[in-house]
Amino acid sequence: MAQKEAVQKEDRHVHVAFVGNPNCGKTTLFNAVTGAKLKVANWPGVTVEKFEGNIEYEGYELKLVDTPGIYSLSCYTIEEQVTRRCVQDDDIEVIVNVVDASSLERNLYLTLQLLELGKPVILALNMMDIVKERGLEIDLHRLPEMLGDIPVVPVSAAKRTGLDILLHAVVHHYVEGPKEDIMNYGPGIEDRLARLEDMMRSNYPSHSLTRWHAIKLLEDDEQVRREHPIEIREVADRSYEKEIIQKKYQYIEEIVEETLFHKEKKAAQTDRVDAVLTHPFWGVPVFLCIMAMVFFLTFAVGDFLKGGFEVALAGFSEAARMLLLRIHTADWLVSLVVDGIIAGVGGILTFLPNIFILFLALGILEDSGYMSRVAYVMDGIMGKVGLSGKAFLPMILGFGCTVPAIMATRALETEHDRKKVMVITPFMSCSARLPVYVLFSDMFFPENPMLPAFSMYVIGLVISILVALVMNRAEKGKVNDSLLIELPEYKRPNPRTIRTYVWNKLRDYLTKAGTTIFLASIAIWFVLNFGVTGMVGDTADSFGAAIGRFLVPVLAPAGLGLWQIVVALISGISAKEVVVSSFAVLFGVSNANSTAGMETIISNIRRFDPSFGPLNAFCLMLFVLLYVPCAATIGTIRKESGSLKFTLRLMAFQILFAWLVSVLVFQLGSLILG
Amino acid sequence: MTLYEGEVGVSYSVQGLSMEDGLTRRLQALGLNEGTRVKILNRKKQGALILSVRGTRLAVGKHITDHIEVCAAQENSVKEKEAGD
Numbered sequence: 001m002a003q004k005e006a007v008q009k010e011d012r013h014v015h016v017a018f019v020g021n022p023n024c025g026k027t028t029l030f031n032a033v034t035g036a037k038l039k040v041a042n043w044p045g046v047t048v049e050k051f052e053g054n055i056e057y058e059g060y061e062l063k064l065v066d067t068p069g070i071y072s073l074s075c076y077t078i079e080e081q082v083t084r085r086c087v088q089d090d091d092i093e094v095i096v097n098v099v100d101a102s103s104l105e106r107n108l109y110l111t112l113q114l115l116e117l118g119k120p121v122i123l124a125l126n127m128m129d130i131v132k133e134r135g136l137e138i139d140l141h142r143l144p145e146m147l148g149d150i151p152v153v154p155v156s157a158a159k160r161t162g163l164d165i166l167l168h169a170v171v172h173h174y175v176e177g178p179k180e181d182i183m184n185y186g187p188g189i190e191d192r193l194a195r196l197e198d199m200m201r202s203n204y205p206s207h208s209l210t211r212w213h214a215i216k217l218l219e220d221d222e223q224v225r226r227e228h229p230i231e232i233r234e235v236a237d238r239s240y241e242k243e244i245i246q247k248k249y250q251y252i253e254e255i256v257e258e259t260l261f262h263k264e265k266k267a268a269q270t271d272r273v274d275a276v277l278t279h280p281f282w283g284v285p286v287f288l289c290i291m292a293m294v295f296f297l298t299f300a301v302g303d304f305l306k307g308g309f310e311v312a313l314a315g316f317s318e319a320a321r322m323l324l325l326r327i328h329t330a331d332w333l334v335s336l337v338v339d340g341i342i343a344g345v346g347g348i349l350t351f352l353p354n355i356f357i358l359f360l361a362l363g364i365l366e367d368s369g370y371m372s373r374v375a376y377v378m379d380g381i382m383g384k385v386g387l388s389g390k391a392f393l394p395m396i397l398g399f400g401c402t403v404p405a406i407m408a409t410r411a412l413e414t415e416h417d418r419k420k421v422m423v424i425t426p427f428m429s430c431s432a433r434l435p436v437y438v439l440f441s442d443m444f445f446p447e448n449p450m451l452p453a454f455s456m457y458v459i460g461l462v463i464s465i466l467v468a469l470v471m472n473r474a475e476k477g478k479v480n481d482s483l484l485i486e487l488p489e490y491k492r493p494n495p496r497t498i499r500t501y502v503w504n505k506l507r508d509y510l511t512k513a514g515t516t517i518f519l520a521s522i523a524i525w526f527v528l529n530f531g532v533t534g535m536v537g538d539t540a541d542s543f544g545a546a547i548g549r550f551l552v553p554v555l556a557p558a559g560l561g562l563w564q565i566v567v568a569l570i571s572g573i574s575a576k577e578v579v580v581s582s583f584a585v586l587f588g589v590s591n592a593n594s595t596a597g598m599e600t601i602i603s604n605i606r607r608f609d610p611s612f613g614p615l616n617a618f619c620l621m622l623f624v625l626l627y628v629p630c631a632a633t634i635g636t637i638r639k640e641s642g643s644l645k646f647t648l649r650l651m652a653f654q655i656l657f658a659w660l661v662s663v664l665v666f667q668l669g670s671l672i673l674g
Numbered sequence: 675m676t677l678y679e680g681e682v683g684v685s686y687s688v689q690g691l692s693m694e695d696g697l698t699r700r701l702q703a704l705g706l707n708e709g710t711r712v713k714i715l716n717r718k719k720q721g722a723l724i725l726s727v728r729g730t731r732l733a734v735g736k737h738i739t740d741h742i743e744v745c746a747a748q749e750n751s752v753k754e755k756e757a758g759d
Contacts, residue, residue, distance in 0.1 A: 071700075071703050071704055072700075072703035074699060074700075074703065076696055076699070076700055102729070103728070103729045103730040104729070105705065105728040105729050105730075106704065106705050106727075106728045106729065106730050109703060109705065241699060241702075242698075242702065245699075245702045245703060245707065246702075246707050246708070249705060249707055249710075270731070271715065274715070274716065274724070274731075278716055278724065280716070280717070280718050280719060283718075372733070373733075375733065376718075376722060376724065376733040379718065379722045379733070379735065380718055380719065380721075380722070383735070388735060389722065389733070389735075480735075480737075481721055481722070481735040481736040481737040481738075482697070482735045482737040482738055483722050483733055483734060483735035483738075484697075484700065484701070484732065484733075484734055484735065484738060485732070485733050486704075486730060486731065486732055486733075487724060487731040487732065487733055488731075
């Protein structure tokens with residue numbers, strides 16, 4: 001024992017990276033291993049999220065990091081660059097390669113690349129249940145042999161089995177160190193590699209990973225060539241990447257031949273589901289029905305759950321006022337807390353059930369594997385406006401929140417396409433605009449509130465596609481038909497994954513309510529309760545009213561000629577929900593989203609503008625849909641586009657466009673409705 | 675013939691890829707090389723295909739499938755592979 005102890009490494013901190021293909025269940029496995037103690041940060045230099053977790057196992061402190069899903073360690077996409085930089089780093093001591101056992105052949109390609117790094121690799125075989133379902137068997141003795149005796153551990157990320165064995169393998173393998181090379185590329189390439197390795201060693205004596213770098217040099221890899229400029233022309237006259245890839249796949253075919261057995265042939269369930277969901281004709285209608293269902297649930301179930309929240313909020317607001325008055329708080333402070341903060345923040349919280357249902361539905365769609373089908377289904381329509389079907393994925397995410405949607409444009413191949421999608425994605429109604437729709441539909445369309453609210457989603461979608469079409473025509477663009485996306489196996493959504501996803505989104509919403517909306521509510525309260533003479537009794541004398549009145553003539557043609565609406569719209573740039581909280585603060589309503597609150601708001605609006613009716617409300621919703629997105633989105637667009645000029649021009653376009661459309665609708669509507 | 679001209683439900687063997695280098699490399703990393711067997715699972719009017727490649731499904735646009743040269747795959751080996759699809 002003592003001897004074994006001595007052999008064990010002194011350093012008991014082990015850095016482990018989880019690496020794998022997209023859709024292999026890597027993140028689910030990572031969450032299962034690390035539990036809830038996740039740390040979220042960004043990878044250096046990019047806004048790709050980086051998840052880290054620490055656990056202790058057998059006396060070792062394991063620092064685990066989840067990397068973005070990739071197919072290859074090349075550097076064509078941001079995800080590939082991020083993952084590659086991470087695993088190349090000397091810090092990472094052990095690599096857990098998560099593999100979808102049901103598509104072993106493709107997944108092993110990344111495995112062979114990882115093995116070339118010369119670091120300990122552990123293969124976590126996930127999705128073994130699908131393998132079984134399909135009547136397949138994997139030889140778990142031969143597979144590790146053919147991969148150079150690395151540990152191969154069957155795990156189930158969803159059922160949380162095999163996790164202990166996996167962690168034990170990590171620790172054990174860390175102590176033991178890496179295994180020998182297994183790939184032999186044949187004399188022509190191996191000779192060149194040997195010479196390149198010598199060159200690497202003499203040029204960079206302290207460098208580890210020499211074979212990896214030699215291979216990458218032979219592939220004429222851009223990053224390695226830039227970071228390690230060696231004159232290699234006499235060794236390699238051209239890129240040997242094609243041959244190297246083919247050799248790897250040849251070896252994988254050998255592995256699959258020897259380790260994968262077909263017991264019985266079963267048709268994959270996925271193909272039967274796909275026959276309906278990706279049907280050449282029915283695919284699009286089915287997709288539209290699914291989205292309609294999502295929004296129906298969001299409004300109907302969300303509204304049903306809202307009742308409880310309203311009662312609680314009204315009670316809390318009243319209790320706070322009583323308490324503050326009892327302890328003789330100054331009047332202005334009572335007003336700030338109750339009319340400013342509780343009204344502003346609390347009103348937003350009552351929309352939590354709607355937001356919850358929306359993200360639950362989006363989470364299920366994503367985890368089940370349907371989302372990438374949408375890219376295929378919508379490819380024809382998107383192709384006509386010069387974008388690939390993939391461009392539709394950020395747009396769907398935009399129904400949840402525009403910020404991650406803008407980030408998701410990274411998956412697109414060209415800078416040009418990314419910017420185009422950044423222009424149209426803000427037109428997709430995000431969850432923050434939902435409270436505005438719900439409130440104004442309930443107030444002005446009491447018979448059928450779901451229709452105008454739902455129409456905002458359709459109008460947003462249609463406008464975004466039309467704008468893309470006009471842009472494509474203007475630049476004489478062609479039809480885009482270079483879609484390339486993997487369609488993963490359909491699976492039952494994992495409750496744990498969904499829970500994490502929905503909770504993260506709700507936490508973001510709550511955080512926003514506690515920070516941005518909180519501060520915005522205070523700011524609005526000040527702007528509305530103070531004027532040139534100090535604190536004012538009537539908001540009509542406040543700074544806010546002065547600013548609002550200044551802009552009233554601009555918005556009057558759109559039926560929005562009230563200084564209160566102008567103030568609400570301006571403050572809505574901090575976050576779209578603030579439009580609702582502003583109305584609450586403006587009209588002294590403790591909960592805008594309650595029957596009494598709505599009546600107060602309507603009667604107040606009518607006091608200033610007796611003709612304010614459904615058409616005005618519709619134009620307000622339309623304006624909120626189309627005008628500049630929230631500050632967080634603007635910041636993200638600035639960061640992701642890397643251009644302030646682009647961002648400013650986009651904002652100018654959005655304001656002008658929102659104004660034009662709502663003026664048009666109001667003027668035409670007034671004519672028709674007489 | 676090109677893969678785009680193929681029929682649903684039929685397997686083909688890839689003969690060559692002729693498109694931009696970056697795209698070629700990405701397809702190769704996904705397992706689409708010379709000699710790889712590909713089965714067309716589904717197709718749209720506008721041209722995107724769903725392919726079965728090495729046990730996974732890929733949705734691929736016309737621009738790409740138009741530049742993949744294929745020939746009909748041999749019958750006996752097709753059966754073997756299909757079981758893995």
